[in-house]
Amino acid sequence: MTLETRTDDGWASTRFVVLGFxxxxxxxxxxxxQAGAEHLxxxxxxxxxxxxxxxxxxxxxxATITLGPGSTAELPKEVDVVVTSPGVPPHAPLLAQAAERDVPIWSEIELAWRLRDPANAAPWLCITGTNGKTTTVQMLTAMLQAAGLRAVAAGNVGLPLLEVVMDPEPYDVIAVELSSYQLHFTHSMSAHSAAVLNIAPDHVDWHxxxxxxxxxxxxxxxxCQVACVYNVADPATEQLVLDADVIEGCRAIGFxxxxxxxxxxxxxxxxLVDRAFVEARETSALELAMISDVTPAAPHNIADALAAAALARAxxxxxxxxxxxLRGFRPDKHRIAHVAEVAGVNYVDDSKATNPHAAQASxxxxxxxxWIAGGQAKGATFDELVIAARERLRAVVLxxxxxxxxxxxxxRHAPDVxxxxxxxxxxxxxxxxxxxxAKLAQVGDTVLLAPGCASWDMFANxxxxxxxxxxxxxxxDI
Incomplete structure (x- = not known):
């Protein structure tokens, strides 16, 4: 395929199949x-x-739309590109047939990259990781906007990325959250700078x-063009930088x-200091913000702020x-959100902690x-979490x-809790x-909802x- 931009005449003659509606x-x-595809x-x-x-x-x-059981069982004979929805695994029958026939498979992200307007293509600052993606993207967007830039959060959070790239009024820069599902079928993206926050077991059944x-x-x-940002505390993220084929001159930046x-x-x-984007970085660092400027100042939130700062400075x-x-940023609901103090006990909602890695950070x-925990574990184990947190546990409600x-x-690891x-x-x-x-907590304790599990067994989300x-x-409190 030679399609590169939305102005390419090839869009009209290319035969597209979109999997998922x-x-x-x-x-x-x-x-x-909108791009002019006539065979869809x-x-x-x-x-x-x-x-x-x-x-x-x-x-x-x-367009031709086919709905109902069996519609995705067989790939049409006349097809040049398959565009798949996130979450459809590579082993799905239609995608397996496309791979066997060497038909290109694009994610929505790949499509968005190719649909950018060549005259006004905003750079992408991209973020992925097992946990912290949304918070980091939102922090980054706040920094970009504080600098007077027309910036937006998009992708797996905020506006749909396709909507952003098709906007007739161009953005200066886009902060893009990407999931592993979206990245799997993304081939030609070239981010200005990108970050991997952490790697922990998740979605292993899909991959x-x-x-x-x-x-x-x-x-x-x-x-990647300017900076690959990795987590110094997670060697797997640095290895991904070392393994990547980047544009010459692109730098590895740790947080x-x-x-x-x-x-x-x-x-x-x-x-919070920068020893990466200052001329005298061999001997000095630049003050960016105070820890108290990060709300809440939990360690993993501070790490997210540093990753966002690295991309902003890049x-x-x-x-x-x-x-x-950072001073103006507040996390979304259900992300280490203080709910109330009742009888000297703090209650914190981190329902977004849907895997052990996120729960451990919280x-x-x-x-x-x-600790309030439980739900659908998705095959995850909790031994590492319990070993790391057991000295902090007053009690656990499951x-x-x-x-x-x-x-x-x-x-196994905290029998006395x-x-x-x-x-x-x-x-x-x-x-x-x-x-x-509440019965188990003492004055000064925190009752923390950090389930470490998905919610679908009991709740809608x-x-x-x-x-x-x-x-x-x-x-x-009544």
């Missing part, structure tokens, strides 16, 4: 129509009223192995919660804008802790489908959980779980 699939199909087929095994309504819109513009998962994360560094070495961002006393953002961006920010997995890790197992799974279960946690926690905490 959810939010991402519809955005891909709609963008292709959309396939989805689902068939709902909402999908049929969207199908009618695109069919009037010349097939932890090694394959990490390799897909590392795709973010391919063809650390310790004193920074050369070409790193780090901490000196109570300051783009030329002044230190004052880094500081001002637990290490508080001491002592009454809930959800895979609570026994966590209970067994506690029995009191734990309560809540069997209830109805809508009032969280009230029982919070009530039990992690937000609904966090809302139930918040409601139950406020009921204590």
């Amino acid at each position: 959810g939010t991402a699939g519809y955005a891909c199909a709609d963008s292709l129509v 087929v959309v396939l989805d095994d689902r068939d709902t009223e909402a999908l049929r309504e969207k199908a009618q819109i695109l069919e009037t513009l010349g 097939g192995s932890l090694e394959a998962y990490a390799k897909d994360k590392g795709r973010i560094f391919e063809n 650390t919660l310790g004193t920074p070495g050369l070409s790193m961002m780090g901490i000196v006393d109570d300051l 783009f030329g953002v002044p230190a004052t804008a880094v500081r001002d961006g 637990l290490l920010a508080y001491d002592p802790v009454v 809930i959800g489908q895979d609570k026994q997995v966590i209970a067994e890790a506690l029995e 009191p734990r309560i197992v809540v069997e209830a799974t109805d809508t009032g279960a969280m009230q029982i959980v919070v009530g039990e946690a 992690y937000g609904a779980r966090g809302d139930a926690f918040t409601e139950a905490v406020h009921a204590l």
Whole structure:
């Protein structure tokens, strides 16, 4: 395929198949129509009223939409490119057929990259990792905007990336959050600068192995132009930089919660400092912000701030804008959010901690802790987490489908830590959980909802779980 930009006449003659007709699939199909694609087929095994309504819109513009069971079983004979929705695994029948026939497979990110307007193509600052992506992208966007740039968060957070690149009013720069799903079928992206925050087991069932998962994360560094940002505390992220084929002159930039070495961002006393993008970096560092400018000042939040600062500084953002961006930033709901103080006990909602790595980072920010955990573990183990956090645990309250997995890790590594197992799974279960946690907590403790698990066994999503926690905490205070 030679298609490179939305002005290429090849878009009209290329035969596209879009796999999936959810939010991402519809955005891909709609963008292709806008780009002039005249041969477009959309396939989805689902068939709902909402999908049929969207199908009618695109069919009037010349697309062919096929919905219902079996629609994605066989790849059409006449196809030049398959554009797949995120989450569809590589072993899905249609994608396996495309690979066998050497038909190019694009992610929505690959499509967005190719649809950029060559006359006004905004640079991309890209972020991935197992945890912290959204917070880091939002911090970065705040810094860019504080510098007076027309910037936006997009991709896996904020606006759909296709919508951003098709905007007739160009942005100065785009902060892009990318998942491993999105990166797997992304081939030609060349970010201005990119960061991998951390690598921990997640989505291994989709990728097939932890090694394959990490390799897909590392795709973010391919063809990187200015800076590849890695986590000094996570050697796997630095290895991804070493393995990447980057543009000549692109630099490796580390971030650390310790004193920074050369070409790193780090901490000196109570300051976030830059020893990477200053001329005298061999002997000195530039003050960017104070630790107190980061809210909340939990260690993993500070690490996210340093990663965001590295990307901002790579783009030329002044230190004052880094500081001002951090001062004005507040994390989204359900991300280490302080809910209330009741009877001298702090209650914190980190329902977004949906895997052990995220839960561990949250637990290490508080001491002592009454930990609320459980849900769908997705095959994860909790031994490493319990070993790291056991000295901080006042007690543990367990809930959800895979609570026994966590209970067994506690029995192996922290048998003396009191734990309560809540069997209830109805809508009032969280009230029982919070009530039990309140009984176990002492003045000065933190009751922390950091489940380390997905929420779907009991709640619609992690937000609904966090809302139930918040409601139950406020009921204590009546």
